[in-house]
Amino acid sequence: MARMVPETHDEILVAAARRFAATGYRGTSLQDIAREVGCSKAAVLYHFANKEAILTELMAPAIGVLQALDERIRAQRGAAAQQVAAEGFVDLAVRFRREIALLRGEFPELLQQPAFAHIQRISERLVDALAGHPQRPSARITALVLLAGISETCGEFADVGDEELRDALLALARRALEPVD
Incomplete structure (x- = not known):
């Protein structure tokens, strides 16, 4: 069963890096990152204002x-x-x-x-x-x-x-x- 909230900020970064490497920055959505982590898009947005903020970090x-x-x-x-x-x-x-x-x-x-x-x-x-x-x-x-x-x-x-x-x-x-x- 998918978790509702990612355990850490870093977990989102790791998932985003994997997605960016696989499909590129443009080809990755916040929903893709959330799916990779096993949480909702809202949970990702709790930690990061937007996709650019993830890339910036x-x-x-x-x-x-x-x-x-x-x-x-x-x-x-x-x-x-x-x-x-x-x-x-x-x-x-x-x-x-x-x-x-x-x-x-x-x-x-x-x-x-x-x-x-x-x-x-x-x-x-x-x-x-x-x-x-x-x-x-x-x-x-x-x-x-x-x-x-x-x-x-x-x-x-x-x-x-x-x-x-x-x-x-x-x-x-x-x-x-x-x-x-």
């Missing part, structure tokens, strides 16, 4: 690390900023590969939501730092492809150890990025 640790990376990048210039950006983003992507996988294919749309609007500005600074030469289209294209590729790769290679994945991604980044003068 799931992504909060990764966003916190991204904001810290942004601060470290802004404290650097040139080659140092490029190195901090590459290493920091690879570390973030490897560490939070499960969370990144939840957003696969939906990231641009999610950036339009108010809770994630600041991520767009951080992403732009990250691209500038990686490009090293933000005025050169080829450098920006490389930076964008590298960011997308790193994110996608981390989701695809969940069975590869963190150090092996990190080393491979950093080697790729070093080969792909134009050196900064």
Whole structure:
């Protein structure tokens, strides 16, 4: 028999993460999450204002690390900023590969939501730092492809150890990025 109220806030988060991974953020309803937990939609809404609030909480640790990376990048210039950006983003992507996988294919749309609007500005600074030469289209294209590729790769290679994945991604980044003068 289904329970009427979820035992914990965390139980809803776990169920939501499973549903988002299986059917995507857009493809998951609050009712789907409630069904996964074994409670009513009202019980889910008791713990979270809406589906965006669930996603925001799931992504909060990764966003916190991204904001810290942004601060470290802004404290650097040139080659140092490029190195901090590459290493920091690879570390973030490897560490939070499960969370990144939840957003696969939906990231641009999610950036339009108010809770994630600041991520767009951080992403732009990250691209500038990686490009090293933000005025050169080829450098920006490389930076964008590298960011997308790193994110996608981390989701695809969940069975590869963190150090092996990190080393491979950093080697790729070093080969792909134009050196900064």
